[in-house]
Amino acid sequence: DAGITQSPRxxxxxxxxxxxxxxxxxxxxxxxxxxxxxxxxxxxxIHYSYGVKDTDKGEVSDGYSVSRSKTEDFLLTLESATSSxxxxxxxxxxVGGGADEQFFGPGTRLTVL
Amino acid sequence: QKExxxxxxxxxxxxxxxxxxxxxxxxxxxxxxFWYRQYxxxxxxxxxxxxxxxxxxxxxxxxxxxxxxxxxxxxxxxSQPSDSATYLCAVNRWGAQKLVFGQGTRLTINP
Numbered sequence: 752d753a754g755i756t757q758s759p760r761x762x763x764x765x766x767x768x769x770x771x772x773x774x775x776x777x778x779x780x781x782x783x784x785x786x787x788x789x790x791x792x793x794x795x796x797i798h799y800s801y802g803v804k805d806t807d808k809g810e811v812s813d814g815y816s817v818s819r820s821k822t823e824d825f826l827l828t829l830e831s832a833t834s835s836x837x838x839x840x841x842x843x844x845x846v847g848g849g850a851d852e853q854f855f856g857p858g859t860r861l862t863v864l
Numbered sequence: 865q866k867e868x869x870x871x872x873x874x875x876x877x878x879x880x881x882x883x884x885x886x887x888x889x890x891x892x893x894x895x896x897x898f899w900y901r902q903y904x905x906x907x908x909x910x911x912x913x914x915x916x917x918x919x920x921x922x923x924x925x926x927x928x929x930x931x932x933x934x935x936x937x938x939x940x941x942x943s944q945p946s947d948s949a950t951y952l953c954a955v956n957r958w959g960a961q962k963l964v965f966g967q968g969t970r971l972t973i974n975p
Contacts, residue, residue, distance in 0.1 A: 782961060784962065786965075791967070792967065793952065793965050793966060793967035793968055794908070794952065794965040795965075796962055796963075796964075799961070799962055801961055809962065841907055841908070845961075848961060850895065850896050850956035850957075850960065850961055850962065850963065851896060851956075852898065852910055852913055853898075853910070853954075853963060854910060855907040855908050855909075856907060857906075857907050858906075858907050
């Protein structure tokens with residue numbers, strides 16, 4: 752499982768509340784990614800990081816922010832959750848360069864009511 | 865045109881037959897190509913990586929890459945019911961440190 756954990760694994764929250772999802776890795780990989788997966792849309796990149804404090808946007812970054820203050824942790828924050836952000840969120844790491852093989856965490860199922 | 869396209873299926877194959885999954889991509893500069901398997905309710909699992917034109921075999925799996933035609937395929941020989949899953953194709957975008965995923969093909973192996 753490439754030493755990736757995500758927390759929480761399941762969360763139900765209400766519209767307008769802030770939510771933070773955590774991705775933790777144990778192997779000091781430089782590149783980390785946050786994706787969301789929805790029926791009919793496949794995996795879509797939200798944000799990614801290429802080092803501590805170095806992050807960039809993906810294709811669906813609106814409404815999300817990220818932070819990486821330590822190599823091992825990559826946080827995804829929904830500042831004010833909306834129902835459209837109900838999804839399954841996956842964290843991934845790249846073991847080589849950023850365009851190389853990626854390995855995924857177990858996922859977080861988020862429901863926004 | 866989507867950057868990475870896959871037939872969403874479902875693709876139904878009898879047990880023991882060859883399952884053939886296809887993926888096309890639009891960025892001619894793409895260098896890295898991956899196949900992931902995802903069981904329902906689970907995270908994607910990397911099963912094949914291919915970087916050069918031609919075939920790459922790993923057990924019952926063969927990945928085929930044709931950069932001139934911009935497609936990559938995955939063959940599964942002697943298909944088993946345990947191969948029933950969604951298969952995701954992923955391609956790097958030239959010059960970018962990220963992958964683009966297709967929507968996935970749902971494969972069902974019928975006993």
